[in-house]
Each structure stands twice: as structure tokens, then as C-alpha cells.
Amino acid sequence: MKPAAFDYVRADSTEAAIAFLAQYGDDASILAGGQSLMAVLNMRLAQPALLIDISQSLQMRESVISAEGLLIGASTTQAEIARRSNLMAEVPLLAQAFPHISHVQIQNRGTVCGSVAHADPSAELPLVLLALRGEVLLQSNQASRTVAAQDFITGMLTTTRRADELVRSVRYPLAQAGTGYAFGEFALRHGDYAACAVAAVVSRNGIRIAIGGVADCPAARDWPLLDGSALDDALNSLAWDLDARDDPLVSAKARRHLVRRLGLRVIKQAREAMDRK
Ligand SMILES: Cc1cc2nc3c(=O)[nH]c(=O)nc-3n(C[C@H](O)[C@H](O)[C@H](O)COP(=O)(O)OP(=O)(O)OC[C@H]3O[C@@H](n4cnc5c(N)ncnc54)[C@H](O)[C@@H]3O)c2cc1C
Known part of the structure; x- marks a missing residue:
């Protein structure tokens, strides 16, 4: 059509x-x-x-590092960020998520802000923004405002952006000392949208886990530094809380299973990364 x-x-x-x-x-x-x-x-x-x-705008093609984070402008492509030589040190979750996003041709044209604005429930970039408590900077000709990632996406392809607002940029917080980061996902084929994607941030203060691909929008939870059966129980409760989507390719039951198993694996990886620091 x-x-x-x-x-x-x-x-x-x-x-x-x-x-x-x-x-x-x-x-x-x-x-x-x-x-x-x-x-x-x-x-x-x-x-x-x-x-x-806006794809040709040089003014909106920017990526700026400051103490507040990595600020990415509206025309900046995913590939431009993925190819930053120091990305693993700057924002390790982004560096780990990019290889899961489709293929290089898509990343060459697709923008980071476009992915966040589009709010696909399986998309990696809004999930990482949520896991890191990042921000979306919106601008209209009346005002500009900053919205926390957790308040931006409200449902499937639905956000709090108003019709007259541009996603001017998004900001990903930088890696913190003494903190481990890990990302993992399951997709039916490499590069497909995730059936379940997990981003975990672990420090001595606790665990933050964000899950994409399972429900209508990504969700995050904060837990103390759980281990063993307490962690299994928390993941099981989360799996049931999420109202997992059921479709002909991946059932809701399989998605809940992925939350438990992939969730556990990614949290362990983040914890190991923290212990290495
Ligand atoms: C074959 C294929 C496979 C893909 N696989 C994946 C995948 O595995 N994971 C993944 O995350 N994505 C995947 N994508 C999507 C890809 O990452 C897109 O590039 C991204 O979702 C949207 O970015 P874009 O710049 O192309 O936005 P566009 O397609 O141009 O826009 C998407 C939406 O956001 C709005 N929008 C865009 N930018 C702004 C802005 N600055 N302010 C306000 N509104 C804005 C547009 O109006 C539109 O409604 C795939 C795409 C294709 C074609």
C-alpha cells in the first residue's frame, strides 16, 4: 500500500x-x-x-557529554552514537544495547530521539533511557520542558509529548563509579524486535531492572540487593505484574518465563560487572 x-x-x-x-x-x-x-x-x-x-539538520545533529550525561540531539542517528569510541565507558548500557537493534542500515538512518518518540514497547533505546532514569527534552514555540523517562512513555506507541512539541534531545546519564550495568534480550531472529529485553543497573544500594518487549510499555522496578530465592521471588512477581502480551509468535507464558530467566541472568551480569570495579 x-x-x-x-x-x-x-x-x-x-x-x-x-x-x-x-x-x-x-x-x-x-x-x-x-x-x-x-x-x-x-x-x-x-x-x-x-x-x-529534520533528518538533514546539522543544528539538531549533536551529542554532548557533560556531568549531567550524554545529550543526543533530534537528528543524531543511532549509528553516530553506536560508533562513539568511548561509549562503553560513557554509557555502558547503550553500548550493550545497540548490537541488538535491527541492522546497521536501520541504525544508519534511524535516530535515537525518533526511537524514544515512537515508543515501541520492544525498542531498546527507550528501555535504556528508563533504566538509567534519563530525560526527554521537549520544545514547542511556547515553552520547553524536561520529562523524566518514566513519565514519558504511557503505553503502546503513546507518550506525553504534546502535538506541538519536538523531542529536541534525550539525555542518558553517564556510568557511575561502583555500579555494574548489563543488557540482554531474546528475539526470534537476530535484529528482530525483542520478545523480552532486560536492562539492569546494580550497585551496593540495590538493583534497578527495566523490562521491554513484554507489556505495552517498558517498566522498571527498584529492589534492594536481593539474592537467591528472594531475587527469584521478586522476578516472578514482576513477571506476573507486567500483563505480558500474548501473540502467535511468543505467548504471554513464554514472556513471563523470559522475565524470570533472562532477568536473573542480566542481573547477575550487572552484579559481576559491579564486583569487578
Ligand atoms: C526492519 C526494521 C527493523 C527494526 N528493528 C528494530 C529493533 O530491533 N529495535 C528498535 O528499537 N527499533 C527497530 N526498528 C526501528 C528503528 O530503530 C527506528 O529507526 C526508530 O524506531 C525510529 O527512529 P526514526 O528516526 O527512524 O524515526 P521516524 O520513523 O522518522 O519517526 C518515528 C515516529 O516518531 C516521531 N518522531 C521522530 N522524531 C521525533 C522528534 N524529534 N520529535 C517528535 N516526534 C518525533 C515521528 O513523527 C514518528 O511518529 C526497526 C526498523 C525497521 C525498518
């Missing part, structure tokens, strides 16, 4: 993008890498009157 007719504009600055968003609101879609949007348009799941193409 072909998309419904739409108008196209190129916005090379934040100001231009948010001006179009202010004018068109719900009738406009930001076109970043197009790796999810074009499929949505081709299936006519959305029929925006206007596409605002």
Missing part, C-alpha cells in the same frame, strides 16, 4: 520545526530517520497532512 498524499517541508533548525508543529499540530508528523514512520504511513495507520523532515 502507498501512503495517503501529504505535503513535505524540510526544517533545518529547531525553530523552523516547532513553527510548523505550532501551525499544524496533530496534522503534522516529524520525519526523522523514517524507519518507523514510513511503515506507519504505508499502512495508513497515520495520515498526516504534513511531514516535517
Whole structure:
């Protein structure tokens, strides 16, 4: 199927993008890498009157390290971040997650902010943002605001972004001393969306685990430094809490199993990483 007719504009600055968003609101879609949007348009799941193409914007193509974290601008591709030479030291969960995201061709065009804005429940980048308590920086021509990752995604492909707001950037906190990070996922084929993805952050203060691919949106839990049967019980409760999706390829029962087994494995890896520090 072909998309419904739409108008196209190129916005090379934040100001231009948010001006179009202010004018068109719900009738406009930001076109970043197009790796999810074009499929949505081709299936006519959305029929925006206007596409605002930000993919060529040099102003929005940025990645800046500061004490607050790695700030990634709206036009920055996934590949540009994945290829940072020091990523494993800067944001180890991101470095571990990128190899699971589809294939290099998709990462060459797909943007980090686009993945977060799209809010696919199986996507790795919003999951890592949630696990690290990252932030989404939104901008309209009225105001800018910062939303904690845990308050941004509210359901399947649904976020708290307003129609006139651009995801200007996202911020991933940097690795902390004495903390171990691990990421793992199960997909039916390499590069497929995850049936279950797990990100774990372990320090002497406790465990933070985030799960994607299981429910309609990623979820995170904070536990003390559990071990043995207490950890098994916590993972089992989490598996039942998540309202696992049931589809012809992966049942809800299999997804719950993955939460328990993959969850345990990834937490152990994060704990070992912490012990090595
Ligand atoms: C074959 C294939 C396999 C894939 N496998 C995976 C996978 O395993 N894991 C994974 O995580 N992803 C996967 N993807 C998706 C890919 O990572 C996308 O690139 C990503 O989800 C969306 O990024 P994008 O820049 O292409 O956004 P687009 O497709 O351009 O946009 C997606 C949505 O977000 C909105 N949007 C984009 N940027 C902004 C912004 N700055 N502000 C406001 N709204 C915005 C758009 O309007 C649109 O609604 C796959 C895609 C394909 C085609």
C-alpha cells in the first residue's frame, strides 16, 4: 500500500520545526530517520497532512557529554552514537544495547530521539533511557520542558509529548563509579524486535531492572540487593505484574518465563560487572 498524499517541508533548525508543529499540530508528523514512520504511513495507520523532515539538520545533529550525561540531539542517528569510541565507558548500557537493534542500515538512518518518540514497547533505546532514569527534552514555540523517562512513555506507541512539541534531545546519564550495568534480550531472529529485553543497573544500594518487549510499555522496578530465592521471588512477581502480551509468535507464558530467566541472568551480569570495579 502507498501512503495517503501529504505535503513535505524540510526544517533545518529547531525553530523552523516547532513553527510548523505550532501551525499544524496533530496534522503534522516529524520525519526523522523514517524507519518507523514510513511503515506507519504505508499502512495508513497515520495520515498526516504534513511531514516535517529534520533528518538533514546539522543544528539538531549533536551529542554532548557533560556531568549531567550524554545529550543526543533530534537528528543524531543511532549509528553516530553506536560508533562513539568511548561509549562503553560513557554509557555502558547503550553500548550493550545497540548490537541488538535491527541492522546497521536501520541504525544508519534511524535516530535515537525518533526511537524514544515512537515508543515501541520492544525498542531498546527507550528501555535504556528508563533504566538509567534519563530525560526527554521537549520544545514547542511556547515553552520547553524536561520529562523524566518514566513519565514519558504511557503505553503502546503513546507518550506525553504534546502535538506541538519536538523531542529536541534525550539525555542518558553517564556510568557511575561502583555500579555494574548489563543488557540482554531474546528475539526470534537476530535484529528482530525483542520478545523480552532486560536492562539492569546494580550497585551496593540495590538493583534497578527495566523490562521491554513484554507489556505495552517498558517498566522498571527498584529492589534492594536481593539474592537467591528472594531475587527469584521478586522476578516472578514482576513477571506476573507486567500483563505480558500474548501473540502467535511468543505467548504471554513464554514472556513471563523470559522475565524470570533472562532477568536473573542480566542481573547477575550487572552484579559481576559491579564486583569487578
Ligand atoms: C526492519 C526494521 C527493523 C527494526 N528493528 C528494530 C529493533 O530491533 N529495535 C528498535 O528499537 N527499533 C527497530 N526498528 C526501528 C528503528 O530503530 C527506528 O529507526 C526508530 O524506531 C525510529 O527512529 P526514526 O528516526 O527512524 O524515526 P521516524 O520513523 O522518522 O519517526 C518515528 C515516529 O516518531 C516521531 N518522531 C521522530 N522524531 C521525533 C522528534 N524529534 N520529535 C517528535 N516526534 C518525533 C515521528 O513523527 C514518528 O511518529 C526497526 C526498523 C525497521 C525498518
